[in-house]
Amino acid sequence: MNVIAETIKKGRKFDQVIEGARAIFMRDGFEGANVDDIAKAAGVSKATLYSYFPDKRVLFAEVARQECERQSQSTISVVDTATDPREAISHIAWAMVEFVTSDFGINVFRICVAESARFPELGCQFYDSGPKLVRERVGEYLSCAVAQGHFEIDDVELAAEQLMELTKTYIFPRILCGIQLKFSMEEKKRIVDGAVDMFMARYAAKA
Amino acid sequence: MNVIAETIKKGRKFDQVIEGARAIFMRDGFEGANVDDIAKAAGVSKATLYSYFPDKRVLFAEVARQECERQSQSTISVVDTATDPREAISHIAWAMVEFVTSDFGINVFRICVAESARFPELGCQFYDSGPKLVRERVGEYLSCAVAQGHFEIDDVELAAEQLMELTKTYIFPRILCGIQLKFSMEEKKRIVDGAVDMFMARYAAKA
DNA sequence: CCGAAACTGAACTGCCCGGTTTATACTGGG
DNA sequence: CCCAGTATAAACCGGGCAGTTCAGTTTCGG
Numbered sequence: 001m002n003v004i005a006e007t008i009k010k011g012r013k014f015d016q017v018i019e020g021a022r023a024i025f026m027r028d029g030f031e032g033a034n035v036d037d038i039a040k041a042a043g044v045s046k047a048t049l050y051s052y053f054p055d056k057r058v059l060f061a062e063v064a065r066q067e068c069e070r071q072s073q074s075t076i077s078v079v080d081t082a083t084d085p086r087e088a089i090s091h092i093a094w095a096m097v098e099f100v101t102s103d104f105g106i107n108v109f110r111i112c113v114a115e116s117a118r119f120p121e122l123g124c125q126f127y128d129s130g131p132k133l134v135r136e137r138v139g140e141y142l143s144c145a146v147a148q149g150h151f152e153i154d155d156v157e158l159a160a161e162q163l164m165e166l167t168k169t170y171i172f173p174r175i176l177c178g179i180q181l182k183f184s185m186e187e188k189k190r191i192v193d194g195a196v197d198m199f200m201a202r203y204a205a206k207a
Numbered sequence: 208m209n210v211i212a213e214t215i216k217k218g219r220k221f222d223q224v225i226e227g228a229r230a231i232f233m234r235d236g237f238e239g240a241n242v243d244d245i246a247k248a249a250g251v252s253k254a255t256l257y258s259y260f261p262d263k264r265v266l267f268a269e270v271a272r273q274e275c276e277r278q279s280q281s282t283i284s285v286v287d288t289a290t291d292p293r294e295a296i297s298h299i300a301w302a303m304v305e306f307v308t309s310d311f312g313i314n315v316f317r318i319c320v321a322e323s324a325r326f327p328e329l330g331c332q333f334y335d336s337g338p339k340l341v342r343e344r345v346g347e348y349l350s351c352a353v354a355q356g357h358f359e360i361d362d363v364e365l366a367a368e369q370l371m372e373l374t375k376t377y378i379f380p381r382i383l384c385g386i387q388l389k390f391s392m393e394e395k396k397r398i399v400d401g402a403v404d405m406f407m408a409r410y411a412a413k414a
Numbered sequence: 415c416c417g418a419a420a421c422t423g424a425a426c427t428g429c430c431c432g433g434t435t436t437a438t439a440c441t442g443g444g
Numbered sequence: 445c446c447c448a449g450t451a452t453a454a455a456c457c458g459g460g461c462a463g464t465t466c467a468g469t470t471t472c473g474g
Contacts, residue, residue: 012450013450013451044452045451045452045453046452046453047451047452047453048451048452051451
């Protein structure tokens, strides 16, 4: 048995607590979530839960932190500078759209927005490990591509941010308002192609 | 005295209640708002408040409805088809940016996002009287301008939605995460100009 | 100036929920 | 087999808050 990993954070049920908390927080948000429900979902007593975390906020912060970390690793896959620039932009756009429309993306974002007023550090944490990080990666790729003469871009940071924003077209407002949560392949393709066309029209090197 | 208008909704203090409710809901959100505070802010007793509205949710829905209605009128000013197309697009972009960065825009949006899970009809209401309406107006303008040969657009609806989304670049993620709530004129100009440049590069008639 | 309707304020009910306590039981190493 | 650390269930506390009630006051049309 993996004695080391299981025991460092003294207490066998630490992971269960996190797991249960994630499930309930994702479903109900911070205010909406009920500690009794979390304990039940985790298959753990409330007393045990409170032996690990001093209060609900800290528990939530820990769940959010873990989630953001996980996300930042999975979402930003490497963009190969060698490939066709249009191809590369399309690849980035697809990754963005898939993330934005994922259950996880929707929920984390909703919670961050809802709670950032009463919970400022959370918003920053999410921004840094989400949008900001992605923007930096995209910016890196664009800088390389510009150096290679594929694009003509004055303000790389702006261009990166525009590309990211374009991929939310149509989708984002609908998700945030709860109008539509699932999008078909055709819908996504329309948005991705639209974003790529627009980006290339603006920034592709003319030569 | 304006007997008609004041009396239809039997009760002298109806407007006061709405006014107080708006103030508190804007400040604290739905869950965060406290009915006692609303009554106090409205200068009205709780009993009076409850004589107008059966419960907190209905009160909130009414406030939100009024706000959206008001917004839709003020934000979408008429776009003169006669003006230079670039000028017109710039005008639309500015209106969007100003709305998105306004206290009111920020709050309404935050509340809608936060509450749309437990309050589905609110999200729809907001979407219909906000994003959807604006998109339709922008679409109308674009259709006219296309007919006049100013633009070349296949999918007008997509183009309208892209323009709206582009105006949120940089600003929106920061607001929603609570990183930054106020934006200088220079920052706004950068976004607006970036959006206009991009839109024109993609859709302006080549002739 | 009368009387009905509107309004008041303050106390009260009932519920929910975060967090604590307690008394008991399980588990695993020495 | 023992004991110390860990887990549990359930009762409990206290505060906050939506919504109600009621006895008394204000407002205003007729």
